[in-house]
Amino acid sequence: MARTGKFLRLVRPGRLAIYLIALWQTARHPQTPRLARWLALGVLAYALSPIDLVPDFIPLLGQLDDLILIPLGVALVSRLIPPPLWQAQLQAAEQRAVKLPRLWWGAALVVLVWLALIGLAAWALFA
Secondary structure, eight states, X not given: OHHHHHHHHHXXXXXXHHHHHHHHHHHTOTTSOHHHHHHHHHHHHHHHOSSOSSOTTSTTHHHHHHHHHHHHHHHHXXXXXXXXXXXXXXXXXXXXXXXXXXXXXXXXXXXXHHHHHHHHHHHHHHO
């Protein structure tokens, strides 16, 4: 039950913005492990991309992917980062109002995934 409560705290929109700012700062910090840095950048690219993997106009699935994938990604990255570093970045994110950039390369990555899926589907149908 404690894990569910922790997950639900991540889902709150105001708190999620703080976690994303902390991820942005952590990804740019030199003491962040390489795997955590790459995963943080991936979560940020997905969260800040103007294009979603599952479009929002698809009922239920369009909102569920944002509601589940982003908090799970934040939780995974926060476990891979040393706890003192993560706590310091969270405190810094709460104190400073940083505007996160739009990650257009994240949108390009989502478009490439969709094109690859469409290409695989076409190849399966016509091959």
